[in-house]
Amino acid sequence: MLEKIVSTLESEDSLSGWQVREIDKRSSQLYVGLDRVESFRRVDSLAYEIEILVNRRAAAPKKGMVTGSARFTLDPSALGRLEKELDQAMASAALIENEAYAMTEVAGQVPQVPLSDLNLLKDPETILRQGAEILRQASASEAQARFSAAEFFADSSKSRYFNSQGVQVLQESTLFSGEFVLLAKGKQAESEVFKAFKRRRAEDIDFAALARESAEHGRRLTLAGLPKTGSYDVVFSGEALENFFSWISSSASAASKYNRMTRFELGQELVTTLPGASPLTLWHNALLPYAVGSYRVDTSGTPGGRRLLVENGRLKCRWANSRYAQYLGQAPTGDLGNLVVEAGKFEVADLLKPEGGRPLYHLHDFSYFEPNPITGEFSAEIRSGEEISAEGTRPIKGGSVSGSSSLALGSALFSKDTAQRERYLGPTFIRCPRLTLAGS
Amino acid sequence: MKETKGLGFGDLRDFLGGMVKELEKKVPYASAFAARKEGVRVVVSSAQMNITPEAPATGLDLTLWNGEQFFEYACNRLDATAIRAEALALADKAMKMRGKSPAVDIDPGEKLEKDFATPAKKALHAVPLKEKQAYAKSLQQALAGASPQVQNAMAVVGDMHTEEIFVNRAKNLRQQLSRLDEIMQVFVSDGKKTQQLWEGNSLAGGYELQGFCKGKAGALVADARRLLSAGRLEPGFYDIVADPHWSGIIAHEAFGHGTETDMYLKDRAKGKEYMGRQVASAITDLYDDPTLPGEAGSFFFDHEGQLARPNRILEKGILKSGMTDLYSASLLKYERSANGRRESWERKPYARMTNTFFAPGKSSPEELIASVEEGIYLRYPSNGMEDPQGWGIQCEGLWAQRIRNGKLLDEVYSPVIMTGFVPDILQSISMAAGDLTISGSGYCGKGHKEWVKNTTGGPHLKFKARLA
Numbered sequence: 001m002l003e004k005i006v007s008t009l010e011s012e013d014s015l016s017g018w019q020v021r022e023i024d025k026r027s028s029q030l031y032v033g034l035d036r037v038e039s040f041r042r043v044d045s046l047a048y049e050i051e052i053l054v055n056r057r058a059a060a061p062k063k064g065m066v067t068g069s070a071r072f073t074l075d076p077s078a079l080g081r082l083e084k085e086l087d088q089a090m091a092s093a094a095l096i097e098n099e100a101y102a103m104t105e106v107a108g109q110v111p112q113v114p115l116s117d118l119n120l121l122k123d124p125e126t127i128l129r130q131g132a133e134i135l136r137q138a139s140a141s142e143a144q145a146r147f148s149a150a151e152f153f154a155d156s157s158k159s160r161y162f163n164s165q166g167v168q169v170l171q172e173s174t175l176f177s178g179e180f181v182l183l184a185k186g187k188q189a190e191s192e193v194f195k196a197f198k199r200r201r202a203e204d205i206d207f208a209a210l211a212r213e214s215a216e217h218g219r220r221l222t223l224a225g226l227p228k229t230g231s232y233d234v235v236f237s238g239e240a241l242e243n244f245f246s247w248i249s250s251s252a253s254a255a256s257k258y259n260r261m262t263r264f265e266l267g268q269e270l271v272t273t274l275p276g277a278s279p280l281t282l283w284h285n286a287l288l289p290y291a292v293g294s295y296r297v298d299t300s301g302t303p304g305g306r307r308l309l310v311e312n313g314r315l316k317c318r319w320a321n322s323r324y325a326q327y328l329g330q331a332p333t334g335d336l337g338n339l340v341v342e343a344g345k346f347e348v349a350d351l352l353k354p355e356g357g358r359p360l361y362h363l364h365d366f367s368y369f370e371p372n373p374i375t376g377e378f379s380a381e382i383r384s385g386e387e388i389s390a391e392g393t394r395p396i397k398g399g400s401v402s403g404s405s406s407l408a409l410g411s412a413l414f415s416k417d418t419a420q421r422e423r424y425l426g427p428t429f430i431r432c433p434r435l436t437l438a439g440s
Numbered sequence: 441m442k443e444t445k446g447l448g449f450g451d452l453r454d455f456l457g458g459m460v461k462e463l464e465k466k467v468p469y470a471s472a473f474a475a476r477k478e479g480v481r482v483v484v485s486s487a488q489m490n491i492t493p494e495a496p497a498t499g500l501d502l503t504l505w506n507g508e509q510f511f512e513y514a515c516n517r518l519d520a521t522a523i524r525a526e527a528l529a530l531a532d533k534a535m536k537m538r539g540k541s542p543a544v545d546i547d548p549g550e551k552l553e554k555d556f557a558t559p560a561k562k563a564l565h566a567v568p569l570k571e572k573q574a575y576a577k578s579l580q581q582a583l584a585g586a587s588p589q590v591q592n593a594m595a596v597v598g599d600m601h602t603e604e605i606f607v608n609r610a611k612n613l614r615q616q617l618s619r620l621d622e623i624m625q626v627f628v629s630d631g632k633k634t635q636q637l638w639e640g641n642s643l644a645g646g647y648e649l650q651g652f653c654k655g656k657a658g659a660l661v662a663d664a665r666r667l668l669s670a671g672r673l674e675p676g677f678y679d680i681v682a683d684p685h686w687s688g689i690i691a692h693e694a695f696g697h698g699t700e701t702d703m704y705l706k707d708r709a710k711g712k713e714y715m716g717r718q719v720a721s722a723i724t725d726l727y728d729d730p731t732l733p734g735e736a737g738s739f740f741f742d743h744e745g746q747l748a749r750p751n752r753i754l755e756k757g758i759l760k761s762g763m764t765d766l767y768s769a770s771l772l773k774y775e776r777s778a779n780g781r782r783e784s785w786e787r788k789p790y791a792r793m794t795n796t797f798f799a800p801g802k803s804s805p806e807e808l809i810a811s812v813e814e815g816i817y818l819r820y821p822s823n824g825m826e827d828p829q830g831w832g833i834q835c836e837g838l839w840a841q842r843i844r845n846g847k848l849l850d851e852v853y854s855p856v857i858m859t860g861f862v863p864d865i866l867q868s869i870s871m872a873a874g875d876l877t878i879s880g881s882g883y884c885g886k887g888h889k890e891w892v893k894n895t896t897g898g899p900h901l902k903f904k905a906r907l908a
Contacts, residue, residue, distance in 0.1 A: 259592055
């Protein structure tokens, strides 16, 4: 069918450009609660995502060329309507007058990057059921802990990309994702520990270790109280790191710049690094083997690459797909892949030392942590952490932490240790002085 | 049974009815669900415009129950021969994997064959794209022209038509749901700081509902500009008056997720142990109601064939009822409510909210504000997150305004976060206004995924909570 779509698009003279992606997906899904399997599902899907461009002279009073574009998706039931859908798309494109752009052209080879787990492709159901069993057994062997629930998804995808400029790319990938909930029993009540995971390969998740860490974490939670209210140093680790730099990645986006959602110019400081703090240097990297954010080509056909975005707090380059790169007159980098943050020089033990007679808070789980991509402000309810002081360590939960990404990163200290989490590769611990905590 | 190779969506009711019959020769219960979505989204901003059809999202699920667990096969290739082969093989596998636990019966419900449709005076698909684009442009221009500090102004006019089929041995149901979306978003800057604010709604019906955002651009831009000079609120416990949108988020996060009974089965929700107990002040009533006319979370039957009906969750502060999906209701032996919903045919059904709201009281919003000596007025909620097991709550928003001696001061803080223990917050509700408002612009996730359309609402409420 892809060939028929391509030939139909090629034969349409009024198109200035087009692209089509055939996406063939298979998903196996397993849902487990307490001592029983609730459901096992198999899902097959096929879809064709099509985009067309029609360049024309701008209607007065505008001058020069403009691009009318339209996107549509065909699933198998709609393939018989290809011509009709294309006519409708061309009618939509005629209503659009955007700054002119062209489809992606690729000079040279599209990079190869390993994205598939062959075992997961071969027998996803067995891997899902084994994962559930390991989690169950490992949870049962932990004191004060019990298994609550887990969901597992093994997805494989084969995508074929074609465009009017002759780009043709096959991309195959797998994704192993899900979530796990463990309950830990305290004197008065149980506490819940929730962990989500997402990797390309099943072997990159150690379920026994996940259950062990969750149980330990849960036992601490049963003793937890509120943090104090005030301004304290805070160390972040764990899942918060995945979104910790979202304001930076938004400020370094060509699409954000073009749409006037960020005011920063190239060379300007996003973050003013204070003396003694770790300088912020980060890259976009879509070529890390088996990383969740890696790809051969992005959705606009732009090849994956690696690019320095921020160096010592200054904006060096914006990540851009083909269209926004053309608008801003820069080389395309492809959509944001993995965010790679340069490690600092600090030992973890030093980062976790309280100073000046004031307690320090180490926070690792939140209800939802994501700085506002426009303002960089963040606030999040604390699900778990510790208060570390000269008197010892006290588990905490509840209350909130608030701050500003720009200020927090300007004075942050990064650990030497690094780890990979979903789309993040960077320091495992980040200490930010004087954030606002609301608690008791 | 019909054996045509390529099925049209219109052929599916007969085909799926035949499949259910054939599958129930092998398993104790089978059902089928199919969905088709169509719509278009017109976006006009200061920098560009787009008209994007919603992905068609046509597909089906065949559900098999072996007495202790579900097996599902889902696909979007409507090839009768291939679907039949996959489903029959899955039925054999389901029975082979049957364990030794006592069988749980699934009740197929009362016999019913019926078609339903959202009432619409002006069909959404009949309105020319040019007309929708012109309306979006008028909203965008009103925003852009409201102040030189506007950096980007964006308006979205979208519509969605969903057709769903549910078949089991008792039911053969079809519903057509139509929805209109309008959103305005503005980015303002003073050269040092950038702020954003949005306003919008989704309503069930036809294009006759168009106009929600009309006339609101000036106030939205003025509020966004006010945020440019807003500082952060000093953390602490406050007397709070929440506007209906904030009240709605609390209804959703506090009691909505905490009473989804699929979480009871995993011991993940406190609601189970609080059933029949006083959990909120005696002036608090809370509903989940998928029958509300014109609201975006409404439907006629859920994705497991349960007919919609109102569900009173809290009555005078007492927890009366949970929200069920078929699996949890069958195992827990609860009465079914119409809350079994899928994100799409590609995902399983869970217990999900529909239109969830606090009932109105008798005071006026002005009386609530006048009753506060020192406190905060909350507007523009942005998101929330549930914690049904710990019964904690996190709600974030963009507007916290000081109230002193019963009057609103020109003192605004942003952003703001509210946290606390749900029963503590709900027990502190001391006044409710009569101005019930439902907000339909949001989506709800189960944890961090499984997004479905629903609405939240309530009146102005007065209570106490921790803010920062």
